[in-house]
Amino acid sequence: MGQSFVDRNRLWARLNGAVAAHGTPLPTPTMVVDLDAFDANADDLVRRAGGKPVRVASKSLRVPALLERALDHDGFDGVLAYTLREALWLHEHDLADDIVVAYPTVDRGALADLVGSPSAAAHITLMIDDRAHLDLVDSVRASLAVPIRIAIDIDAGLRVGGQHVGPKRSPLWDVAAVVGLARTVEARGGFRLVGAMTYEGQVAGLPDQLPGQRTRSMVLRRMKTLSLSQLQERRGEIDEALRQVASLEFWNAGGSGSVEESAHDPIVTEVSAGSGLLVPTLFDHYASFRPHPASYFGVPVVRRPSPQVATVHGAGLVASGAAGADRLPTPWAPAGLRLTGLEGAGEVQTPVTGPPASLLRIGDLVWFRHAKSGEPFEHTATVHLLQGDSFVDSVPTYRGLGLAF
Template structure:
C-alpha cells in the first residue's frame, strides 16, 4: 500500500471515529491510535533483545499511556523528566521504580522527597556534580531517609578534538566518575543506585532522510564511531567502578538506538518513549519502520481561494533547533503542505496542495507533531483510538491540573 493511500485511509478512520461520538469533540482533537501504540511497544521489546525498557515519560505525558506501556512484558520502570513529576507518579502508584533523567534543583520537590521514606525508596535522582548532593542536604534536617542517586556520564563522541552529542554531564573519564561515586558512598544519607549514559547522537538523530543521502551517510558513520568508542569507555568506567560500588542498574539509549545500546554487556536496561508514538522526527531511521500513533485534528474554517484551505490553530512547534523539521506536518489527507509565508500559525494555518481544493469548511485535517509528548501540553484530554472507534478519553498531565 502506498504512503498516500494509507494516510487517506487513516483520515477516513479518524473522521469516522469523530462522527461516531455522541457529542461533538472540541478542537483540536488529540488522538493516540492504541493499535499502533501497542504494535510499537512490541517492536521496541523485540529490538531491546531481552534488556528491560524504562519508559521515558517526557515522550508521553499521559498517565494512562505510561501505564499502558508498563503493562507490556519487557517494560519496567519510568524515566521521568522532573522530580515533581516523579513524586506525582509515585503517589498515584503509576510506578514504584522511577529515575529522574536530569539533575534537579527544585528545593520544594526535594523537601517532599526527603520527607517521604516511601518516595525516597522508589525515586532515584540524577547527579553529575557534588553540588547536587549539597543541595539535597540543605533541605533536610537529618540523613535518616537515604536518597538514591545515579551518576549521569557524558556519552558523546570525541572526534578530532570535538565533542559530538548532547551537552549533558561534565563527567567523561573513569577517574572523574569514580571520584564522584566515592563521594556519594562516603556522604551520609545517600545511596548510589546506578549510572546513566545517554547517547543522544545515536538515539535521537535520523540517519536515512530522503533527499539527504550524503548527510545521512555521514550521520551513520558518526553513529558507528560513537557506538564503538562508547562501548570501550563504558567498559573502562564499569571496571573502575566495580571495586568501589555495586550498581543496581546501568541505563542507556533511546528509541533510535535500542539495538546498539542493548548489545553492550555493561548496559542493564534501555529507555524508550518516542518510539511508542513515533513523531515526525522519528520517521527516517534505518533501525526501524515508523508506525505513527499520535495525531491532532484541526477544522477547516476558511477557503481564502479555490486552492487554499485554512485550518484554525495548528502552531504546535517542537522544541530544539528552531529549524523546519520542528514544524508540525499536515499528514492526512495526504498531499497538504504548509505555506512558506505563514507556516503553522497560532490561530490559523493555511494549507496548499491538491487535497486543499476538496476540503470543505468544517472538515478536519490531521497533523503530526515533530516531537513526542510535547503536543499533550496543549490539551487536557486525549482520545484513544481502537479499531474504528474512540474507546476512551483520558486526561493528560494538564488534564490532571499538572504542569511539570
C-alpha cells in the first residue's frame, strides 16, 4: 500500500512548493493535511459503508475544521467523541447535534455540566459498561428532570481456546450481563437506553497484508474472519434480548479498518471511522482497502554530521500504544530516507540516512508521516490545508484553541 517512490518525490516537491509560495515563514513542525486525499478517503469510507451512516471519530482528527469537512460529506452523520468535555464543547459550538462519547467518563465536573443543560443532554449520549457509571451521574445531579442518554459498550473481542483476543474494554460479553445492565438503566429514573456499541479493534486496528510476512498476514486474516463470524452471531443474540428491554436508536460498530465487514451485519445501524480520513502509517497494508495518505509534518534539516546523514530538528512525535518501531514516525518525502537504529526519532533532533540524505541541505524540509491519526495535532496550534499545489487555509487544532481533552 502507499505511494511509489516517484509519487513520494513528487509529493516532496508539491509540499515544498506550497511552503515556498506561502509568503511568510511557517513554524515547524509544519503540519499539513492534503484535502484532495482527505476527500477521496471520505468518499471511499462512505462507499465501503454500503449505505449505512459513518460516524466520524473525533479522536482521529482533533481539528474542528476537519470534523466539519467530514460531516459535510454525504454519508457521514454524527460524531464519536473521546471525552465528555470535548462533546460538550462540540455541542456548545454547534459543530454536531448527535454526539456519542465513545468511552465511559468519571469527570464529575463535565457530568454536572451535562445534567445541568437540557440541550446538551438531548444531543450527547454517554457510554457505560458498569452501573457505577450511572452512580456517578446521580452523584452530581439534584433532580431527574433531564433524562440522560445512555449507550452500552459491549466487548467485541474474540474468545477462542479460553483466550480473549481484542481490546481490553468492556467487561460485558455474554447476553445475560448486557441485558442485566440494560434493565438497570431502564429501571432507574433519569436515564434512557438509546444505543449499543461493539468495537472490534482486533479487526479494525490490525493491518493484515504485511510486507515480507505472508504467514503472519494469513493468520491475521483468519483471526479476523473467525472474530467477525463469532461477533455477528453473538451480536444478533444480544440484540434480540435487548429488544425486550428497550428500543435502541443505534448500534455502532467498527472502525476505519473494518467498515465493510461491520456494515455487513444487519444488526449494525452505523459504523465509525476517523483514521481512514488521514491514513497514518499504522493503516498501511490492509488487504481490504487502499486509502490515500493525507497527513504530513515537515521538519527542517539543521545539521549535516556526515555526507551520508542529515539531522532534522525534532520529529520525535511517537504514537501511543505498545512501544515498538511501528510507533515511530516515518520519513516519507523525499523517498528513501530512514531513521537510525541508535537515535530513532528524537524530541529535539532526528538523524536520517539513506540515499537522499546526501542531497539534503541545511534548511531543507523533510516530510514525515505519523503512526497514528490525530495525535500529532496535540503538538501544534495550526494545520495548513493543501489543495492542489497550494495552501488554501490554515486552521486551529484543539490545542490552537486552548483546549486539551
